[in-house]
């Protein structure tokens with residue numbers, strides 16, 4: 001089969017490269033190191049900007065064991081605050097989402113913070129020597145918005161978001177991602193390590209036995225990659241018919257997103273964005289998985305299906321053909337991720353070299369190890 005034009009290639013793998021040792025998937029000490037060296041030091045996707053549509057709207061995000069409140073301010077900007085009161089440290093808010101009336105009030109002694117994190121009132125503190133309200137704003141994490149996704153950075157010394165994401169600047173412009181809206185969200189608790197979920201996403205070697213429905217619409221060997229090193233990995237697979245999509249019928253009645261045209265009408269693009277976002281761009285919708293490691297063998301995966309709001313407002317809009325297709329495919333994936341996790345615990349886990357269909361896994365493993373070990 002000839003190579004397509006452009007920079008897209010079939011995956012390749014270094015000679016002799018093998019999967020990670022089993023302890024990387026199972027050892028609590030490795031898990032703690034990952035929390036410290038990866039999730040606390042790099043930009044981590046936590047959701048979509050539309051989850052905080054108006055001032056006071058918030059949701060809770062958990063990153064590297066921290067609870068954060070993502071809050072839209074009066075000035076229209078979103079912030080990420082540690083969910084920790086500056087008085088004696090009580091958790092400020094125990095709900096996963098909602099809207100603060102005008103301020104954030106600690107339930108313990110009623111210290112009250114503005115939506116900008118500034119401490120507004122602190123009862124009975126006026127007589128406390130050396131106390132100045134200005135010295136006690138809520139602690140902030142960095143927050144960046146990219147294509148409608150929100151990313152938290154706990155490490156103030158880390159690379160600025162714009163630099164870290166420069167390789168992706170403009171790459172997905174045709175899909176008009178920031179204007180898309182969520183039609184459906186499903187949370188999955190996958191009894192597997194977070195890296196298994198990304199590795200499984202990064203190959204279609206498993207597609208013929210695991211995803212017969214997917215293979216009827218998109219050949220398992222059609223994958224071509226353009227990003228094959230570093231924190232962003234992926235490429236596209238081909239749809240059997242232009243004008244179709246990955247749906248329960250293989251058809252779609254929705255128009256293409258944004259400026260999607262030409263050969264992109266017969267492709268689905270898949271990118272793994274280190275360490276926790278999997279972005280799947282179809283002609284007529286976008287699916288995004290965000291991963292939150294909970295334990296070495298447990299990952300919370302949140303899957304959202306994003307559509308053009310004009311299409312969503314039209315008569316008869318129904319996302320279920322896309323949602324049901326991928327909900328089935330997701331569950332097929334989680335099942336094999338869980339099988340892989342079970343095997344990684346065994347004394348008999350001595351994996352074979354990666355195949356040439358697993359080049360992205362080798363690239364992911366190398367990036368992961370580089371970041372785990374720090375500079």
Ligand code: FES
Pocket residue numbers: 085086087088089090106107108109110111
């Ligand atoms: S711990 Fe929040 S007001 Fe006391």
Ligand SMILES: [Fe+2]
Pocket residue numbers: 200201206207210211332333
């Ligand atoms: Fe799969």
